[in-house]
Amino acid sequence: MKRTQLLTTADITREEVDFLINEAEKMRKKGTTNDLKGKVVATLFFEPSTRTRLSFESAAQRVGASVISVADASTTSTKKGETLADTIRVFDKLADLIVMRQSVPGATAEAAKFTNKPIINGGDGANQHPSQALLDMLTMHRECGKIDGLTIGFVGDLKFSRTTHSLLYLLCQYKVQIVFITPDALKIPSEYLDLLKKHGVPYTEEKDLEKHIPSLDVLYMTRVQQERFADPAEYAKLKGCYVLNAAMVKKGKPSLRVMHPLPRVDEITTDVDDLPQAAYFRQVENGLYMRMALLKYLMS
Ligand code: NCD
Numbered sequence: 001m002k003r004t005q006l007l008t009t010a011d012i013t014r015e016e017v018d019f020l021i022n023e024a025e026k027m028r029k030k031g032t033t034n035d036l037k038g039k040v041v042a043t044l045f046f047e048p049s050t051r052t053r054l055s056f057e058s059a060a061q062r063v064g065a066s067v068i069s070v071a072d073a074s075t076t077s078t079k080k081g082e083t084l085a086d087t088i089r090v091f092d093k094l095a096d097l098i099v100m101r102q103s104v105p106g107a108t109a110e111a112a113k114f115t116n117k118p119i120i121n122g123g124d125g126a127n128q129h130p131s132q133a134l135l136d137m138l139t140m141h142r143e144c145g146k147i148d149g150l151t152i153g154f155v156g157d158l159k160f161s162r163t164t165h166s167l168l169y170l171l172c173q174y175k176v177q178i179v180f181i182t183p184d185a186l187k188i189p190s191e192y193l194d195l196l197k198k199h200g201v202p203y204t205e206e207k208d209l210e211k212h213i214p215s216l217d218v219l220y221m222t223r224v225q226q227e228r229f230a231d232p233a234e235y236a237k238l239k240g241c242y243v244l245n246a247a248m249v250k251k252g253k254p255s256l257r258v259m260h261p262l263p264r265v266d267e268i269t270t271d272v273d274d275l276p277q278a279a280y281f282r283q284v285e286n287g288l289y290m291r292m293a294l295l296k297y298l299m300s
Contacts, residue, residue, distance in 0.1 A: 004118040004298055007109045009130045009169035017170055021138050023293035024286070027063075035296045037064035042095035044070050044087070045122065046078070046102045047227075051262055051284065052122050052132070056099045059291035065299075068095060088114040097299055103227075118298040126160040126228055131294060132261055133166035135287040140218055142286065143257040143279050147171070151215055153179040155242050156222035156267060158188040163261040164222060168192050172199040179216065181206045183241045185234070186224070209242050213252040219244070221260045221267045239265070246271040249278075259283055 001016055027033070041060040043053050049071075057067045078087060084107065091098050092115035099120045100108045105127035112119045123129040140147050152171065154164050158180055171178070172195055180188050180203060187205065196203050206212055213219065221244055229235040249258060249272055260268060260280040272278050 001297075005112055006120045006130050006294065006298065007112060008121065008128045009133045009166045010128075012130070012134075012170060014170075014173040017134065017137050017173070020134055020290065020293055020297065021141050023297065024135075024138050024289040025142075027289040027292040027296075032062045032064075033292075033296075034064040036060070036299055039065040039096040039299060040068060040094065041065045041295065042068050042070075042091045042098045043122070044091060044098060044100045045072075046100070046107075047123065049101055049122065051287070052101065052129075053099075055284070055287045056120075056122065056131075056291050056295075059288050060295055062288070063292050063295055065096075065295065084111055085114045087111075091115070092117050097295065120294065120298065123162055126162050126165070126225065128166045129162040129261075130166050131291055132163045132287070133170050134294065135283065135290040136163065136167050136220075136259065136261070137170055138286045138290050139259060139279060139283045140257070143282070144217055144255070148175040150174075150217040151177045151179065152218040152220060153181055153209075153212055153216040154188070154220045154222065155181045155209055155244075157186045157224040157238070158182050158222065159186045160225035160228040161222040161261075164188070164220070165192060167220075168195060172196055172201050176201060178203040179206055179212050180204070181209050181212060181242070183207065183238060185238055186241070209244070210248055210251070213248055213256070216252060216256060219249075219252070219256060219258045221258065221264075223260075223263060223265050223267060242267060243269060244272060245269040246275060249275055252277070 045053050060067050088111045097118040099122045101122040103125050105125040108121035108124050224239045256277050257279045
């Protein structure tokens with residue numbers, strides 16, 4: 001297996017997911033390596049991020065690479081009118097791998113045309129966030145011991161959640177069942193339902209979170225994506241549409257695992273945090289190992 005670009009999960013096979021889960025587990029055991037000694041990773045983030053950028057930077061350093069970073073695109077020449085193409089042509093000369101986040105869907109795929117260096121989409125608007133999907137697969141595999149056979153509930157803003165969108169492309173290659181739980185205004189776009197139909201993955205669309213918790217193995221909570229709303233009043237109406245608390249989690253199977261890509265706003269109350277079911281901070285740690293594995297995979 002060989003690839004140099006991670007732009008979307010739509011072209012990732014099950015075989016590749018299983019390979020990367022295995023590689024990430026090896027990174028967990030090693031802790032740090034010198035695999036990419038002398039290499040430079042550039043993180044170029046045109047949209048706010050804490051976790052993803054710092055997770056890639058920590059991962060790069062743990063595999064021996066060094067990092068150059070733009071955390072705030074307003075400090076770059078984009079502000080002076082430089083095109084994305086030119087920005088990428090410049091980073092192509094400075095770095096051995098580029099991780100980029102942009103608010104425009106497809107922007108990283110477009111940027112990839114201007115560099116021959118490995119490039120990773122760190123999130124492009126509501127479209128894709130492939131490294132998050134891979135770390136989510138690693139988390140499910142580690143927490144549940146397998147992925148085949150799981151019933152997974154996605155809750156909240158499934159219209160704009162790029163982590164959900166990316167994850168569905170990977171999950172549809174496994175024998176899973178999906179329960180989408182959303183208000184009407186934040187339903188999963190129909191293209192993802194078509195994808196599940198094409199792969200014969202059973203799913204239902206629901207509204208009542210409490211009612212469905214007992215049937216789930218994984219509860220994947222999402223934040224209402226404030227930055228994607230043109231109308232603040234619409235966001236105000238929908239934020240807080242689902243709030244998961246400890247009492248609700250305890251009504252589920254003891255083996256239920258609660259995931260969240262973070263940041264959390266108010267979707268999960270803090271009394272859930274200390275339950276064994278709360279997997280979201282372990283998910284962050286898994287992200288580090290998955291990104292170490294990814295950097296090595298794309299650069300060697
Ligand atoms: C997610 C993202 O950026 O899409 N965060 C992350 O990368 N961990 C989820 C979110 O912002 O809600």
